[in-house]
Amino acid sequence: MKKLFLFTLIIFLLIYNNGCEEEFEPYTDYDEKYILHCILRGDTNYQTLVLTKSYFTTEPQPINYKIDPAVENATIRLWYGDSVKFFTQTSGTRMDSSRYGSNVIFYENKNFTPLTNTEYEIQATLSNGRKLSGKTIFPGKINFNFMRCDTIIPSSDDKKITVVWNDIKNSLYRLSRFTILYSKFENNSWKRYVKIVPQDYMQKDDKYYPNYSKPKFYSSALQIDNETFHRAMNEISEGDPNKSNYKIWICCAEIIAYDENLSKYYSAQKNTTNNYGVSFSSSNYSNIDGGIGIFGSYSLEYYYIKIKNSYIKSFEYIPGIDD
Secondary structure, X not given: OHHHHHHHHHHHHXXXXXXXXXXXXXXXXXXXXXXXXXXXXXXXOOEEEEEEEOOOOOOOOHHHOOOOOEOOOOEEEEEEOOEEEEEXXXXXXXXXXXXXXXXXXXXXXXXXXXXXXXXXXXXXXXXXXXXXXEEEEOOOOOOEOHHHOOOEEOOOOOOEEEEEEOOOOOXXXXXXXXXXXXXXXXXXXXXXXXXXXXXXEEEXXXXXXXXOOOOEEOOOEEEEEHHHHHHHHHHOOOOOOOHHHEEEEEEEEEEEEEOHHHHHXXXXXXXXXXXXXXXXXXXXXXXXXXXXXXXXXXXXXXXXXXXXXXXXXXXOXXXXXXX
């Protein structure tokens, strides 16, 4: 739709510059398309699917179109081997109701966890008889190389914190990051939080700015400086003088393995720019037959690292786990 609009605009400018007085028609024939988005997650047994359609509007700004384009009453099947799972239609409170005032409509399966190295096919049959489908192969299991993984923070060599894993079948891109699990005492109770540790920090003048991890192609290791982890620990209570209101539990390495479809989508997102170096908000990559969209999957594994109590106490925090 964006490309069509830009092409039409270019034609208009060419006609205008040539002094042509013919009437200009900014609209072309409307071609209705259906869009399916579904990402199977390995960290939960709750799976969701969103089904929408394109729309035609004469509004100068498409955002002024207020009719929800969600597609209802579709039959959603998920096939694998000789088994099939169904998604049922449901609705929930919309987080942003500034455009659509009604509840958000989607499809769900509340009791399904994907199997590793397994091919899945999604099929949506619409009430008008049209069908949309797509396939994904769920990534293999992540096996950590424990001989090369740190078991305590700060690390023994006092330089790097390292986690290493073996190659993951059916995965191209992986997102890996460290997090710190902690609690804060507020409103007379302990509430749990997660602090994402940046890959590193960039210094500009007297300030440090976090540089968070991005998906990497065929990565098999996660490593950060002890200094980076130290700065992240300080940020947990930044601006709060009551350090004893913070209880530190453990460090967790999260490894997210993308399937081939999500890998290609992410790669396309990175490379979708025009000749002027301006990035578009979405790419043209789709693996949905009969429509457009993404059907993909990802696995998620955790590796836990103990944080020394003496190190936790150096920040005046409370250790959550005994040595």
